[in-house]
Amino acid sequence: xxxxxxxxxIAVLGGTGKEGKGLAYRWxxxxxxxxxxxxxxxxxxxxxxxxxxxxxxxxxxxxxxxLEVAGQADIVVITVPYAAHRxxxxxxxxxxxxxxxxxxTVPLVPPKVSKVQMPAAGSAAQEAKEILGEGAEVAAAFxxxxxxxxxxxxEIECDVLVTGTSKKARTETLTLVxxxxxxxxxxxxxxxxxxVEGLTSVLININKQYGSTYAGIRITxxxxxxxxx
Amino acid sequence: xxxxxxxxxIAVLGGTGKEGKGLAYRWxxxxxxxxxxxxxxxxxxxxxxxxxxxxxxxxxxxxxxxLEVAGQADIVVITVPYAAHRxxxxxxxxxxxxxxxxxxTVPLVPPKVSKVQMPAAGSAAQEAKEILGEGAEVAAAFxxxxxxxxxxxxEIECDVLVTGTSKKARTETLTLVxxxxxxxxxxxxxxxxxxVEGLTSVLININKQYGSTYAGIRITxxxxxxxxx
Numbered sequence: 046x047x048x049x050x051x052x053x054x055i056a057v058l059g060g061t062g063k064e065g066k067g068l069a070y071r072w073x074x075x076x077x078x079x080x081x082x083x084x085x086x087x088x089x090x091x092x093x094x095x096x097x098x099x100x101x102x103x104x105x106x107x108x109x110x111x112l113e114v115a116g117q118a119d120i121v122v123i124t125v126p127y128a129a130h131r132x133x134x135x136x137x138x139x140x141x142x143x144x145x146x147x148x149x150t151v152p153l154v155p156p157k158v159s160k161v162q163m164p165a166a167g168s169a170a171q172e173a174k175e176i177l178g179e180g181a182e183v184a185a186a187f188x189x190x191x192x193x194x195x196x197x198x199x200e201i202e203c204d205v206l207v208t209g210t211s212k213k214a215r216t217e218t219l220t221l222v223x224x225x226x227x228x229x230x231x232x233x234x235x236x237x238x239x240x241v242e243g244l245t246s247v248l249i250n251i252n253k254q255y256g257s258t259y260a261g262i263r264i265t266x267x268x269x270x271x272x273x274x
Numbered sequence: 275x276x277x278x279x280x281x282x283x284i285a286v287l288g289g290t291g292k293e294g295k296g297l298a299y300r301w302x303x304x305x306x307x308x309x310x311x312x313x314x315x316x317x318x319x320x321x322x323x324x325x326x327x328x329x330x331x332x333x334x335x336x337x338x339x340x341l342e343v344a345g346q347a348d349i350v351v352i353t354v355p356y357a358a359h360r361x362x363x364x365x366x367x368x369x370x371x372x373x374x375x376x377x378x379t380v381p382l383v384p385p386k387v388s389k390v391q392m393p394a395a396g397s398a399a400q401e402a403k404e405i406l407g408e409g410a411e412v413a414a415a416f417x418x419x420x421x422x423x424x425x426x427x428x429e430i431e432c433d434v435l436v437t438g439t440s441k442k443a444r445t446e447t448l449t450l451v452x453x454x455x456x457x458x459x460x461x462x463x464x465x466x467x468x469x470v471e472g473l474t475s476v477l478i479n480i481n482k483q484y485g486s487t488y489a490g491i492r493i494t495x496x497x498x499x500x501x502x503x
Contacts, residue, residue: 161466202494206476233479237390240472247435247469248493250462257496264477265431267486 054078055221056118058111058133059125061092064149067195068122068187068225070096073104075224080107080114084133089114099196116140120217123173124149124187130169134176141177147218148173148185148238151245159250161243170238174210184209184218185238188245190227191259203261206232206241228271230264283307284450285347287340287362288354290321293378296424297351297416297454299325302333304453309336309343313362318343328425345369349446352402353378353416359398363405370406376447377402377414377467380474388479390472399467403439413438413447414467417474419456420488432490435461435470457500459493 055072057065060081073079073096081096083089089108096106107114115121115137121144125133130150150169154162166172170185177183186207194201205222207229209215215231222229232241244262251260284301286294289310302308302325310325312318318337325335336343344350344366350373354362359379379398383391395401399414406412415436423430434451436458438444444460451458461470473491480489 160463161468163468230480231483232476234389237472237476237479239390239392240469240476243466243469243472247461247466250466251459251493251496254460255496255498259495261494263492263494264480265490265492267480267484267489269484 052078053119054080054117056080056082056114056121058082058115058121058123058137059129060108061088062124062126063192064187064190064195065122065124066092066096067192068124068149069106070099070196071225072221073100073106075226076104077224079104080109080118082109082111082114084111086110086113112137112140115144118144120145120147120221122147122149122221126150127152127154127169130172131176134173138177141181144182145214145217146173146177146181146183147187147221148183149187151188151242153246159246159253161246163239163243167236168239168242170208170235170242174235182210182214183235184214185235185241186218186222186229187225188241189248189261191261194259195225201227201261202263203227203259204264205229206244208232208235208238208241210235223271228269230267230269281307282348283309283346285309285311285343285350287311287344287350287352287366288358289337290317291353291355292421293416293419293424294351294353295321295325296421297353297378298335299328299425300454301450302329302335305333306453308333309338309347311338311340311343313340315339315342341366341369344373347373349374349376349450351376351378351450355379356381356383356398359401360405363402367406370410373411374443374446375402375406375410375412376416376450377412378416380417380471382475388475388482390475392468392472396465397468397471399437399464399471403464411439411443412464413443414464414470415447415451415458416454417471418477418490420490423488424454430456430490431492432456432488433493434458435473437461437464437467437470439464452500457498459496459498
């Protein structure tokens with residue numbers, strides 16, 4: 046696809062991980078220019094190549110260091126394990142000014158991953174906002190979706206709750222949710238991200254208790270332009 | 275119904291409120307002995323009379339003070355506004371030993387009810403546990419279900435996430451969820467109640483953004499004995 050949605054460029058920091066790869070694949074397929082970031086540029090190039098194979102040449106995906114891709118992107122998505130969250134954000138902070146950061150991080154604390162344990166800031170997304178400073182626009186999304194489903198073609202039975210520092214940040218992120226083939230909902234201010242991040246532990250618990258693999262959630266009793274289709 | 279489920283007695287503290295009345299109605303209909311509690315015994319007697327009318331004489335519901343009904347019950351459910359949460363629990367603390375407390379409270383902070391704002395303990399349910407002390411068994415449930423739907427007969431399209439201090443507390447509460455005609459899920463330790471309480475603010479936000487009245491959630495991708503039916 047030559048003419049992507051407004052030709053926006055999305056950098057996926059930690060895009061060598063499964064969640065990041067899945068999102069990058071879906072956005073590239075939807076026509077965005079996608080950059081894969083990693084601490085190691087070799088790993089990023091390798092992951093970009095893997096996604097290109099899945100795309101069968103329909104779009105080009107490039108890999109480089111987190112700092113390089115963050116600098117070139119319009120929107121920066123972070124999908125690193127929580128242990129690397131702070132360091133990654135601090136390493137790219139200077140090039141994130143005037144860009145939207147979308148945080149996918151879930152602050153799981155092994156081994157008790159089915160128990161909600163939030164950082165002092167309230168949630169990983171609020172911690173990101175603290176690190177980036179006053180003017181930063183931060184949204185949070187995709188924390189409840191299984192990476193394995195993102196790389197597949199089946200319909201994903203899990204809605205995406207989007208929180209963010211402004212209506213604009215949430216609306217831009219909801220566009221990315223739709224581009225990834227998912228149903229998104231405006232879930233309010235960034236402070237509400239504690240619910241969405243914590244829901245991942247609840248779903249892990251449900252998988253454990255009921256023998257499921259991909260427990261998710263759907264919003265009921267409300268309609269948006271995606272559910273109406 | 276003469277022979278209720280094990281003839282258990284449920285006290286609903288703050289049972290004069292809409293949520294409490296709705297739950298009391300459903301449990302009485304399912305055959306439980308239900309006691310309505312309030313700070314004022316007159317108000318409790320009046321609410322019990324209103325529920326009796328809805329039940330058309332099929333079951334008896336009694337009203338008295340919170341302290342009286344808590345003392346007589348096997349299971350105590352608290353459904354008060356958050357502003358009355360601490361005082362109510364402290365007033366019945368002495369008679370709650372060896373009883374299960376089910377907390378329905380959502381710590382909304384008006385006027386910003388669509389923004390998650392948890393108490394220092396982490397959630398209302400964790401605060402209840404702190405007030406009652408070490409040995410107390412506390413579960414939390416029903417925070418996302420609209421009281422208007424509880425008093426109606428239509429199918430409620432909202433699952434109930436149950437958290438609690440022990441597997442036993444959660445299992446007993448899941449029985450109450452099923453008795454109320456709802457689908458419940460074991461959502462893990464009481465620490466996870468922050469997610470369920472906070473989800474109410476997310477749903478309020480969705481109602482506001484998408485013009486709905488009864489936004490709720492369903493768990494997808496997993497099955498339990500209720501969803502299998």
